[in-house]
Amino acid sequence: MDIVIELRQLTKRYGGTTAVDDLTCTxxxxxxxxxxxxxxAGKSTTLRLILGLHEPSGGTVTVDGVRFRDHARGLRHVGALLDANDVHAGRSATxxxxxxxxxxxxxxRRVAEVLAEVGLSAAARRRVGGYSLGMKQRLGIAAAxxxxxxxxxxxxxxxxxxxxGVRWVRELFGRLAAQGRTVFVSSxxxxxxxxTADRLVVIGRGRLIAEERLADFAARSANPRVTVRTSAPTALAAALVGAGGAVDTDxxxxxxxxxxxxxxxxELAAVRGIAVHxxxxxxxxxxxxxxxxxxxxVEYQAGEER
Structure with missing residues (x-):
């Protein structure tokens, strides 16, 4: 499949507010x-720009090298779940x-196939208005x-x-990616x-903060802490502070x-004959x-007065 989504200096403004700001990523x-x-941060706006539901104020976004709206019969190219409640309540899933x-x-035939895949076959002819949010999420995934x-x-x-359901979705996304599909999940x-994810795109105030493997993102900002239980916490703490460590004792x-x-x-504990449990x-x-x-x-900090 090898189809990528490319955002190049993508920008979206609403009046004086910039929702997506010069965003470039693949x-x-x-x-x-x-x-x-x-x-x-602009996540939902970005997804809508990818799908052509909003027009960019600047920059470009393409799927397989062209704008999404230029793909005939869009659901064959991109499947999307943006709002699980965006379904006519009086219709059945079928x-x-x-x-x-x-x-x-x-x-x-694909209707019955995807309903079975998401576990809604038994509720296929029920009106969507009677569905729980979890069932609506499954229906949205079926549509995608x-x-x-x-x-x-x-x-x-x-x-x-x-x-x-969470476990099922996690495994589903993994299978789809393993098939070579491009899977982009905002949460x-x-x-x-x-x-769930193995790569990340992180934005803040519409601008790119990170684009990398999840493991690299966590490691880049990590502050490893070592927990130690010992028979001589005071003596060991003194030795660790002397070696340049910072120690908290509960x-x-x-x-x-x-x-x-x-x-x-x-090593420091062993040299001093301190047992570590x-x-x-x-x-x-x-x-x-x-x-x-x-x-x-972060746009709104808890406890802030404005």
Whole structure:
């Protein structure tokens, strides 16, 4: 498939507000690329620009080298879930998907196939107005898959899903990427993105902050901490501080050390004959790395007066 999404100096302004600001990045096939940013960062606007739902104020965005609107029968090229509630409540899932199939010249057999894939076969003829949010998310994913497209965009696909549904979506995205598709997923749920994406595009106030592998993003902003349990916390803490480490001691005597690697801590304890009962390193989670790198891009800070 090898179809990429390319954003080149993409900009979108609404009056005096710049929602997307000179954004340049490439979303590649064969990966689940997570799209992260604080609230108001411009993520949803960017997705709409990719799909041609908004017109750029400047720059370009292409799918396989051309604008999305220039692709005939769009659902065969890009499948998207932007808003799970954007479905006529009086229609059944079958009617909704059939209308999409007919308008995009997609074989009607695909309707039953994608409903089965997302687990909605038994509810296919029920009115969507009676669906839970999780069921609507599954229907939105079915619509995205309908044309068997090489490119897939999802905005907050985990909302409303129970743990089984979240696991299913995570595995689905992984399978789609393994097939060589381009999978671009926007979400504010860091714990899920940490287990779903292998690449990241991170923006703040509409501008690019990072475009790299998830592991590299976390490592670049990591502040490793080593937890140590020992029979002599006071003596070991003094030795670690003397070696240039920073040490916090909790009420149980457990040490949290920064500035020294676990190997060095073990060596210092051994030289002094101090027994170590537990020693392990904890690096930053995706959420911690994200919060650190986007701190200057948060539009509304809790506790701020405006």
């Amino acid at each position: 979303i590649e096939p064969g990966h689940v690329t997570g799209f992260l940013g604080p609230n108001g 009617a909704h998907l059939t209308a999409l199939a007919v308008s995009n010249r997609i074989p009607r 898959l309908l044309g068997d497209p090489p490119v897939l965009l999802f905005d907050e696909p985990f909302n409303g899903l129970d743990p089984e 504010h749920l860091m714990s899920e993105m940490e287990h 009420s149980t005597g457990t040490l949290t050390v920064t500035g020294l690697a676990a190997e060095r801590i073990g 537990e020693l392990y390193t904890r690096t930053s989670s995706l959420e911690e790395a994200f919060m650190r790198l986007t701190a200057d891009s």
